Structures are given as structure tokens and as C-alpha cells.
Amino acid sequence: VEDKIDSLPHSEPGKTLIVYFSWSGHTQTVANIIHELIGCDMVEIEPEEPYSDEYNEVVDRFKNERDNHILPALRTKVENMDDYDTLIIGSPIWGGLLSSPVKSFLSGYDLSGKKILPFCTHGGSGTAQSVDNIRKLCPHAEILLFMAVKLQTLGMK
């Protein structure tokens, strides 16, 4: 049997990167769980100008970014993006959309041909338009599967 398996054509296992943004920690919790399970590289998306700790201020900033198509500048850069063929991308849902920093991140790279597995955390709206947002930002990537985690299932309110 082993001989047969050896003679099968097989591709090199590709490298996977978890990329996530998290304002209040839920998406980070899920990212950490996935990271523990599969043990690949992981990077947190950090905006150059951090979001306020005040919920209302985050909502105002998000609305301004959404309405004026602002992509916030990021501190986070992945220099070796070519090394990865699969990205697991995590975002909170903001106003039914992908959060602004994740939009910024995705628009900063050519992710053509990469496999993308998005996940989001949300307060009830599910993936909403976030997967469509990813499709638009990465038209030549292959979206394999996505996952929505309702924050109550994380024991959070």
C-alpha cells in the first residue's frame, strides 16, 4: 500500500497563514483556537492609528470609513506573502461588512490563485456581506469555505 501511495502524484503541502483583525477580542479568540489546532503562521492586522476603546467612537469612525471609502493605513505588512498559498482570514462584522482594517489588508496584496478561508465573528447578522466583500477585493482568489461564529457561542455578550 505504501508503495502505491508513494507512486501517486502529490503536490507539496502549501503554507497557511492566519490573518485577523479584532477590536474587542472575539475574532482573536477564534483565531487563537484555529492556530492551536493547525499550528501555522499567524499575524494580527494592526491599523497605524488604533481604534478608540469607546464603542461609539469606533462606530463613528467605521461609518466615516464606510461612507467615504477610506481604507485605514496599516502597521502590519506581510513581506513573504508569496510563501503562502492558503489564507485563513478573520474579521468582525461591522455594519454587515468586513471590518475596514481587513479590507485594507486584502486590498494591499495580489492574492490571485490563493485559497482563502474566511471566518467572522458577529452579534447576530452572520457573514452578511463580508464574503462578497472578499470576493470583490480578491477576484482571482479561490474562496473555499467560510465560517461565522456568533459571539454568544464564545460565551460573550
Ligand SMILES: Cc1cc2nc3c(=O)[nH]c(=O)nc-3n(C[C@H](O)[C@H](O)[C@H](O)COP(=O)(O)O)c2cc1C
Ligand atoms: C463598529 C461595529 C459594527 C458592528 N456591526 C455589526 C453588525 O452589523 N452585525 C453584527 O452581527 N454585529 C456587529 N457588530 C458586533 C461585532 O461584529 C461582534 O461583536 C464581533 O464579534 C466583534 O469582534 P472583535 O471582538 O474581534 O472585534 C459590530 C461591532 C462594531 C464595533
